[in-house]
Amino acid sequence: xxxPARLPETARRxxxxxxxxxxxxxxxxGDGRRGRGTIAAMTTDTTGAAARDGESRRGGxxxxxxxxxxxxxxxxxxxxxxxxxxxxxxxxxxxxRKNVGMLESCRRPELVAEITLQxxxxxxxDAAILFSDIVVPVAAAGVDLDIVPGTGPVVAEPVRTxxxxxxxxxxxxxxxxxxxxxVRLLVAELGDTPLIGFAGAPFTLxxxxxxxxxxxxxxxxxxxxxxxxxxWHALCDxxxxxxxxxxxxxxxxxxxxxxxxxxxxxxxSEADYRRYVLPHxxxxxxxxxDAGVPRxxxxxxxxxxxxxxxxxxxxxxxxxxxxxLDVATRRIGADRAVQGNLDPAVLLAPWPVVEAxxxxxxxxxxxxxxxVFNLGHGVLPETDPDVLTRVVALVHEVSARPTE
Numbered sequence: 001x002x003x004p005a006r007l008p009e010t011a012r013r014x015x016x017x018x019x020x021x022x023x024x025x026x027x028x029x030g031d032g033r034r035g036r037g038t039i040a041a042m043t044t045d046t047t048g049a050a051a052r053d054g055e056s057r058r059g060g061x062x063x064x065x066x067x068x069x070x071x072x073x074x075x076x077x078x079x080x081x082x083x084x085x086x087x088x089x090x091x092x093x094x095x096x097r098k099n100v101g102m103l104e105s106c107r108r109p110e111l112v113a114e115i116t117l118q119x120x121x122x123x124x125x126d127a128a129i130l131f132s133d134i135v136v137p138v139a140a141a142g143v144d145l146d147i148v149p150g151t152g153p154v155v156a157e158p159v160r161t162x163x164x165x166x167x168x169x170x171x172x173x174x175x176x177x178x179x180x181x182x183v184r185l186l187v188a189e190l191g192d193t194p195l196i197g198f199a200g201a202p203f204t205l206x207x208x209x210x211x212x213x214x215x216x217x218x219x220x221x222x223x224x225x226x227x228x229x230x231x232w233h234a235l236c237d238x239x240x241x242x243x244x245x246x247x248x249x250x251x252x253x254x255x256x257x258x259x260x261x262x263x264x265x266x267x268x269s270e271a272d273y274r275r276y277v278l279p280h281x282x283x284x285x286x287x288x289x290d291a292g293v294p295r296x297x298x299x300x301x302x303x304x305x306x307x308x309x310x311x312x313x314x315x316x317x318x319x320x321x322x323x324x325l326d327v328a329t330r331r332i333g334a335d336r337a338v339q340g341n342l343d344p345a346v347l348l349a350p351w352p353v354v355e356a357x358x359x360x361x362x363x364x365x366x367x368x369x370x371x372v373f374n375l376g377h378g379v380l381p382e383t384d385p386d387v388l389t390r391v392v393a394l395v396h397e398v399s400a401r402p403t404e
Contacts, residue, residue: 061194061256066127070257070294070316072337072370078362078399079126080392081196083298084378085119086131089385092118102147103139106132109181116186120193123389127194127257130183130250134200134261135208137246138239140175141168143209151213158212160224165235171242173249183253194257196296197250199243201262202236202280209235218267225276236280244287251291259296259318260284262309266301266320273305278312285313296339300377306331321346321376326367337370344375347383347391354387358394373399 061067068075087093093115097105105111115131135153139145144156159165173180186195207221208214215221225232247258265277285295297309298318310317310332317336319328321343328338346357358373365371373395379388 060192061190064126064192064194064256066194066372067256067294069370069372070296070337072335074401076401076403077396078365078371078373080373080395081125081127081129082119082123082375082379082388083129085123085125085129085388086115087379088381089379089383089388090118090122091385092122102133102149103136106136107178109178109185112178112182113185113189116182116195117189119388120190122385123392125392127196128186128190129196129259130179130186130198130255132179132198134198134205134263136179137171137176137199137242138168138205138209140171140246141242143168145208153208154213155209158220159206159209159235162231162234165231165238168235168238168242171245173252176246176249179246180249180253183250183255187254195255196257196259197247197255198259198261199246199284201260201265201277201284201297201299202239202243203268203277204262204264205239205243206232206235207264209239218264222267225272229276232276233280236277237283240280240283240287244284247284247288248291251288251293255293257294257296258288258291259298260314262297262299262302265299265305265309266303268305270304270308273308278308281309281312289313296372298339303328303331307333310336316370316372318374319376325361325364325371329368334369337372338365338368339372339374341374341376342391344377344380344383347375347380347387351387351390354391355394358391359398362395362398 064079065075065077066079066081069079096111096114100111105115112131116128119125120128133147135145135147145153148154157164183195183197207218210221210224211218243260250258260281262277262281265273268277281297285297288295294315295313296316296318297312297314299305299309300320301322302309302320303323306317306319306323306328315336316339317328317332319325319338319340321341323341325338325341332338340361342357342361346354361373365373
């Protein structure tokens with residue numbers, strides 16, 4: 001692979017607001033060197049304003065293949081990005097994260113920007129996703145937690161009582177000013193390439209808080225949900241406010257789309273999802289109805305929940321690898337686009353297998369009114385990054401459409 005070109009010096013920058021978190025100077029971000037690779041042709045709209053105000057003018061993230069697919073509009077090709085594309089599969093990520101904890105990494109705007117840009121430079125994906133973690137706003141809301149390597153989020157004092165819920169306070173932009181700063185840095189660097197913001201959905205956040213960490217059974221979560229519905233709904237209502245505020249900060253700073261991750265929702269029946277979860281996810285997504293950016297809703301193991309997840313207010317529903325996209329589209333409805341859904345483990349197989357699966361998913365995705373190619377979950381750490389680069393090129397080649 002030839003060495004990547006440098007970013008054009010014409011890329012414009014928005015000044016980051018004061019009051020950000022701790023900073024780590026990163027080569028290529030905010031120092032005039034602009035990073036190590038061409039990201040996109042820098043044209044008219046680097047603020048995301050066109051996406052927010054609904055303009056359809058040419059140029060900028062609002063006219064990108066990704067945003068057009070999210071809006072069920074025709075585009076030049078099927079766009080592609082990968083969940084967890086900025087992560088341990090990249091050697092440059094492993095290098096820059098040495099001796100820096102996960103939460104601390106999320107609080108350093110220039111480090112966040114550099115990590116977010118790495119897969120865009122390397123793979124030429126059609127969208128960047130902000131490097132962060134779903135528990136970042138929960139920590140900002142006053143919950144004592146850490147992200148432990150090899151384990152995940154660990155909560156010092158699990159939430160079990162009304163008093164515990166009351167201690168989760170609302171968040172403001174000032175509480176996550178480092179996120180605001182990182183988004184502004186990235187929007188200036190990315191040019192026409194859209195930036196996706198994200199947050200954890202109330203159910204998944206609640207599960208971490210109640211269990212005290214990751215869980216395979218979600219037994220304590222369900223015990224609270226069934227045993228004390230009033231407390232459960234109070235917790236999820238508060239977390240919905242936190243998630244919505246966190247997403248609003250990102251939208252105001254310039255992201256072109258947002259994704260609500262409900263990673264553990266597949267642990268529920270459809271009846272339980274509708275009773276205990278849907279109202280709170282709806283609160284988050286409907287709270288952004290006036291934001292003017294596409295809203296993506298994703299969960300794992302949610303084949304029987306896809307219709308309900310669409311009802312929550314998403315413009316795009318993410319589908320894991322277990323459900324063919326044409327089947328998913330019938331469940332979700334023709335008024336929403338789909339995202340997915342290559343099995344992440346397929347990327348470890350020989351290339352002919354990968355190519356065949358990519359072509360199958362693109363074919364199934366044609367049944368949807370809009371399709372964003374992605375994995376069915378996050379990139380596995382042992383994935384060869386060159387395979388991801390080849391997948392991007394293949395998706396672009398196979399899905400290319402005639403232009404006017």
